[in-house]
Amino acid sequence: MARLKFVNFAMASSLLMVGSTVGATQQSSGAPAVPSFKSRVELVRISAVVRDRKGRFVSNLSARDFEVLDGGEAQRITDFQHDRPGVSVALLIDVSGSMENRLTNAREAATHVLANLDRVQDEAAVFTFDTRLDEVKPFAAGIQALPEKLASIKPFGATSLHDAIAATAERLTSRDGLRRAVIVFTDGSDNWSRLTPAEVSAAASAIDVPVYIVGIVPLIDNPSSPLAVTTPERVVIDGTLVNLAAWTGGRSFNVSTAVDRSVAARQILEELRHQYVIAFEAGSKPGWHPLAVRMRNKDLVVRARSGYNAGQSRPIS
Numbered sequence: 001m002a003r004l005k006f007v008n009f010a011m012a013s014s015l016l017m018v019g020s021t022v023g024a025t026q027q028s029s030g031a032p033a034v035p036s037f038k039s040r041v042e043l044v045r046i047s048a049v050v051r052d053r054k055g056r057f058v059s060n061l062s063a064r065d066f067e068v069l070d071g072g073e074a075q076r077i078t079d080f081q082h083d084r085p086g087v088s089v090a091l092l093i094d095v096s097g098s099m100e101n102r103l104t105n106a107r108e109a110a111t112h113v114l115a116n117l118d119r120v121q122d123e124a125a126v127f128t129f130d131t132r133l134d135e136v137k138p139f140a141a142g143i144q145a146l147p148e149k150l151a152s153i154k155p156f157g158a159t160s161l162h163d164a165i166a167a168t169a170e171r172l173t174s175r176d177g178l179r180r181a182v183i184v185f186t187d188g189s190d191n192w193s194r195l196t197p198a199e200v201s202a203a204a205s206a207i208d209v210p211v212y213i214v215g216i217v218p219l220i221d222n223p224s225s226p227l228a229v230t231t232p233e234r235v236v237i238d239g240t241l242v243n244l245a246a247w248t249g250g251r252s253f254n255v256s257t258a259v260d261r262s263v264a265a266r267q268i269l270e271e272l273r274h275q276y277v278i279a280f281e282a283g284s285k286p287g288w289h290p291l292a293v294r295m296r297n298k299d300l301v302v303r304a305r306s307g308y309n310a311g312q313s314r315p316i317s
Contacts, residue, residue: 042282043078044070045208047179047249047275048293048304057274058300066276066302069292070283079279086121087272088139088175089113092168093150094186094216096130096159102216103155106185107146109214109255112265113183114144123178125171126150129164130157131192139175161186162193162200165211165244169204179272181250183212188237197240201247202288205305210250212268213241214261222256249305278304286311 046068050058063080091110095103114124119142126137126147137147165184172180182204195203204211215237219225237252245252251271253264283289293304 043279044282044291044308046278046280046291046293046304047208047210048278048302049249049271049275050295050300050302053299053301057270059274061276063278065296065300066278067294067296068278068280069294070280070289072290072292075280077278077280079277081277082275084177084179084275084277086118086123086178087269088123088172088178088180089117089269089272090125090127090139090168090172090182092127092129092164092182092184092186094130094159094161094164094184095128095153095155096189097156098159098187098189099155099216102187103153105255105261106214106216107150108258109185109216109261109265110183111146112262113269114146116265116269117143119144123175127164127168127171128153129160130155131160133164133167135171158192159186159190160192160194161188161190162195162197162244164193166195166200166203169200169207169209169211172209173207179275179277180208181210181212181268181272183214183268185214185216187217188213188215188241197244201244202307202309204248205307206309208305208308209248210272210305211245211248212250213237213245213252214264214268215241215252215254217254217256219256222254222260224254225256246303247306249303251303282308283310 048066050061052058063077066077068075068077091113093106093110099106117124123139123141124143125135125139128134128136128150136149137143165182168182172182217237219227220229222228237254242252255261255264278293287310288307289310290307291305293302295302
């Protein structure tokens with residue numbers, strides 16, 4: 001198992017300078033051949049999920065159905081895909097001390113994700129974290145169960161949740177050609193990170209990696225449960241984590257029962273399989289660019305990342 005330090009990646013220096021601005025901006029606003037974008041210019045990729053007003057996925061859309069605004073200015077969509085064959089997910093499991101009574105449920109939730117992967121086209125990697133990040137299983141296809149080591153881990157130590165998410169998202173930058181995501185299994189506490197939620201969401205958003213937060217919570221802390229105690233002090237997956245996920249194009253879940261954990265796993269993978277991938281030419285102005293993706297049909301709802309760093313995006317392959 002590889003023991004990894006939390007490191008700042010390519011845009012880290014600029015993130016530390018623009019993180020608070022990003023947060024404010026966001027709050028206000030072996031596999032088969034993989035198709036690829038081909039361009040001589042630098043392109044920005046946006047993964048987007050579209051639903052109707054009843055929450056159903058919408059398929060068979062074209063580039064003409066979307067509008068992309070970069071800093072409020074409309075952009076021409078240069079490439080468009082809806083047929084990427086597989087998904088690449090990084091499972092990030094909280095093993096800090098606060099997870100002592102929840103780790104079994106976190107492992108079960110992660111196992112549900114693995115059970116729903118395609119053995120040929122999809123791939124997964126498994127990471128754990130407390131104050132540091134451990135690579136328990138590198139990216140590979142055909143993973144159907146968690147490594148045995150996870151059964152014997154004893155939760156211990158402080159929690160660097162935000163740092164772990166950022167570092168894990170960076171590990172997905174090399175998984176081009178697949179629908180990518182970080183899926184985090186946690187109780188939501190963070191008492192050790194250097195990065196703020198705004199900086200983490202900017203990092204993941206800038207490299208187009210949606211973050212899904214699966215909150216492992218008891219029924220009394222689950223807002224959807226009739227047994228919930230709804231005082232603000234008991235909110236586990238709070239607004240900062242909800243926003244972190246949303247800004248990257250992901251979602252957050254609170255799961256308390258076996259059914260909750262199974263449903264969340266299926267919903268995450270269904271979303272990834274229904275992603276549209278949109279590309280446009282990056283702006284020339286260096287620094288953070290806020291993005292907005294809109295549907296021309298106002299009865300449709302789209303979710304996508306919130307921005308990118310100009311001059312640091314990579315050509316799409």
